Amino acid sequence: MSESVTTRQLQQAVVKEERKKWKRYRVLYVMLIPGMLFYLIFHYAPMYGVVLAFKDFRILEGIVGSPWAGFKHFEDIFSDPYFFNVLKNTIIISFYKLIFGFPVPILFALLLSEIMNAKFKKLVQTVSYLPHFISWVVLGGIFFTIFSLEGPVNTIVKLFGGDPVLYLADDRYFRTVLVLTSIFQGFGWGSIIYFAAIASIDPQLYEAAVIDGAGRFKRMFYISIPMLMPVISIMLILSMAGVLDAGFDQIFNMYNTQVYSVADIIDTYVYRQGLVEMNYSTATAIGLFKSLVALILIFAVNRLVKLMGQKDHALW
Structure with a gap:
């Protein structure tokens, strides 16, 4: 009898504690609701449309009434030689952005954290964030002007005796300009998480290193970078999810028919298939293939991080 009473009392104590937590954090729970609704409405609810990849979609009959087509659309995609050119462009541009773009926010955060002047540091941080909030429609127009035949880049080229080049219409230079x-647009915003990680490092580590005679670069290499490795590992794993997202907004606003051979990516191809040519089933099949590849890459990179002896830095 006493055991059952004790168990009941423990259960009541747990319930009371949960109620206390709810009351204590109720404002935070309420703040979660808009974010959860956003993902439910715009990310989870539309997943029903994935069935279009396995149907011959007819607008008048709707998703439910359209006949099943099996893997027909996937067979059409993989038998189309142009799709493989689009896939190649996507992978090349994505990996260029990953290889050259991923380290920049880290280096920026490390170098800026060494500046002692707080006002100057805040000014540089604020200026570096601004391009992130400018639409690619606007940025595209700015870069078209900068790289035009009469723009500042070609003006400098002509000053040194070179011939002007229309960089955004030349397939030799377009990918470089793209990267x-x-x-430029993303490094400032991407550095925020690294600034936060650096700020959380115990200052006593740096003080001890200074006493031992370590200079700025040694403190960076032997304290800052090792302490950033967990964050870097997680960000690398997460970035692999978007390895087939080469940047639709940017490319759509900057490319043209002259550079289709090197600039046409999966997202722009899906746009033309789905919204221009109204091949909704084909566009959905391509999108599903892209999501599957992203999922496989996340698992692969997470596994790779574990094999490298960084189990604590993996996502799971």
């Missing part, structure tokens, strides 16, 4: 402008 550089992407880094």
Whole structure:
């Protein structure tokens, strides 16, 4: 009898504690609601449309009434030689952005954290964040002007005796311009998480290193970077989810028919298939393939991090 009473009392104590937690954090729970609704409405609810990839969609009959097509659309995709060119462009541009763009926010955060002047540091941080909030429609127009025949870049080229080049219409230079402008737009915003991680490092570690005679670069290499490794690992794993997202907004606003051979990516191809040519089933099949590849890459990179002896830095 006493055991059952004790168990009941423990259960009541647990319930009371849960109620206390709810009351204590109720404002935070309420703040979660808009974010949860956003993902439910715009990310989970539309997943029903994935069935279009396995149907011959007819607008008048709707998703439910359209006949099943099995894997027909996937067979059409993989038998189309142009799709493989689009896939190649996507992978090349994505990996260029990853290889050259991923380290920039880390380096920026490390270097800026060494500046002692707090006002100057805040000013540089604020200026670096601004491009993130500018639409690619606007940025695209700015870069078209900068890289035009009469723009500042070609003006400098002509000053050194070179011939002007229309960089955004030349397939030799378009990918380079794409990567550089992407880094410019995102490195400041991407550095926020690294600034936060650096700020959380115990200052006593740096003080001890100074006493031992370590300079700024040694403190960076032997304290800052090792302490950032968990964050870097997680960000690398998460970035692999978007390895087939080469940047629709940017490319759509900057490319043209002259550079289709090197700039046409999966997202722009899906846009033309789905919204221009109204091949909704084909567009859905391509999108599903892209999501599957992203899922496989996340698992692969997470596994790779574990094999490298960084189990604590993996997502799961």
